[in-house]
Amino acid sequence: MEALAVLGADLPLWSLTRAAMSTGPGDLSLDPAQGHLWGLSRIPGLRGPDSGGGTIDLPAVLDTVTVAQLTRVLATPDGEDEFAVRPSGRHVRRLVRVPWPAAPQDVPPAEGTVLVTGASGAVGRHTALALARAGYGHFLLMTAGGGTSASGALRAELEALGAAVRLDTGDPSDRTALATALAGVDAEAPLSVVVHTGGGAALRNLHELTLDLPLTGFAAFADFAALTGSDPGSWHAAVDVAYAETLVRHRHARGLPATLLACGPLIPDAPAHAHAETKTEAAGEEEGEAETAAEVPSGMREFDPGRALACLPNVLAGSPGPVLGVADVDWAPYLAHATRLSTGALYRDLPEARGHLAEQRESGPDATATQAELRAELRELPEREQGERLAELVRSRVVQVLGHDDSEQFDASRSFLEIGLSSFTALELCNGLHRATGLPLPVAVVYDHPTPVALAGYLRRQLAAGTAA
Known part of the structure; x- marks a missing residue:
């Protein structure tokens, strides 16, 4: 991009991947690690504000039909910046509202062991407590990098709820340490659920080392702003989250349990407690729902992690899709921020965004x-x-x-x-x-x-x- 700027060339910059992104069952991705490139392309400012461009995923095998589809995309992208081009047509990325995940009917009681990484952190803690209250009775908590006091306190909370708990201080990004932790799981309660709250290296290890296990749930957490590209915070976060998305879609297309749960900013040190009533949207909550939550510049308000994670047991039992977002959003400032250097194509199907995007098209400066x-x-x-x-x-x-x-x-x-x-x-x-x-x-x-x-x-x-x- 800098080379184009030096030359004064205001041209679209497109990045291409091959078989990186699954568009659904039957469209199998072969190399989800290419998702890192998708993350780089989502970073605000890496493309000129007027030049366009983005990321295009092509199938592993190109045919004349796909090449023709690609040619049409490059000629008339229609303001889109992320495509998966297939012989059947072009697929684009959208943020849409879905109902709050409800508990599936006729689901047997939770069995087996739940592995929670980053258990000494706030997300790990509230995750474990939500699952314990939902009936999960065996936990393996990985707490790499210290946090022994917090993990010990969490262990006491879980045991008070009747759960059996084992602590492991290994780092899941260390493949050997993770393999050792998994080998120590009680055969009477084999591993059934994985919940990961950390980065990409550990996520890959968790995926590969559990492929032969009969898991009923596999969930990873991400930052909502990093997933949407509206405010990723760091290069590392944008790349990690994009890889997590491609890996989750890779698993989902193969019929493996897989959910990426992208949360908005959470209130630090919020007390852990059950929430009997929850909001019925997973793409974002209505304005005014969190009057006491602090507002952040990006238009996303902090909210209670216990409330945010209340849907997790239901998601594990039957997710409405492989990638879910839970956030308390003030849409007007959020969209103004998120679309400063983009067309906002991701938000085109959200009712809250249509007016803003229409104004952007009509009043955008020449x-x-x-x-x-x-x-x-x-x-x-x-x-x-x-x-x-x-x-x-x-x-x-x-x-x-x-x-x-x-x-x-x-x-x-x-x-x-x-x-x-x-x-x-x-x-x-x-x-x-x-x-x-x-x-x-x-x-x-x-x-x-x-x-x-x-x-x-x-x-x-x-x-x-x-x-x-």
Whole structure:
């Protein structure tokens, strides 16, 4: 992407994978590890705001029909940025509402051992307690990296609920340590459910080492914002979650138990307790449901992990789909944030999003006209005021990418690092300034001109030299 920016080439950048993403039963993926590439493509700012592009998964074997489908996708993507192209047509990714998972009828009592990784963390703790209350009676808790006090307290809580508990301090990302832990499971209560709350390396081990076991449930947790690409937090999170999704879909297509549960931000240290009443949407909760929850800049409100995980026993007994999201979303600010540098195609089937996306299409600025207006405005200003105008442009873009209020002021002589820019937001800043000025702006520009004042000076010099694309 930076090479294209240096060349001034505003072209779509598409990444291709082969047999990475399963579209459902009968469409088997062969290499879910390619999901890492899908994660990179979801990172905000890695594609130019106007250039388009995305990720396309092709089948393992190409035929003329599939090639023709691919050609049509590249010619007219219709604002989509993620495709699985098959001979039967093109498949796209959507976030849709589903009913809250209800307990299936005629399901026998839970048997066997439940393995919970990251059991000393909040998600692991509430997961174990929810399953114990649902009747699961045997637990293997893996607590790598310490947390012995928390895991000991959890053990006491589970035993008070009548469960048998074994603690293991091994790291599930260590294949040998995980194999040893699995070998120690009581033969009288063989492993039946795996719930993973950590990263990709351990998830792969859990998948491969349990393939021959008659599991009834296999669930992994993810961050909702990282799964949707709206605010992944880090490169690592985006890549890990995308791999988790491709692996879960890989298992699901083969008839293996598999669920990825993507949660919104959870209230830290919320008390663990049962929730008899739950919300009936898994794609996001209605506005106003969590009045006491803290609101975060991305439009996602924190909520009680006990409430979020109340659906897990029912999901394990009969999931409505391989990938589920549970989040308390204030859709207006969330969509404004999530669609800053994307078309928002993922949200097109959500009723809450249709109005916002329609407004985005109707009122989206014509980039070329905006750039011409800026250059014309600068020509009418003396040099000092040109610098002030561009400094204000940089300030407004910095405020936007950081998710702050537009009226917020900061010292323009401070470095971007001090102001709070990360590698993610530096990319977003460059893309936003490229959109406004037409200048090719690789992310290195932010590091070569590390303050708003210095960057505004660079923009003025480049515009004066007539290098706008």
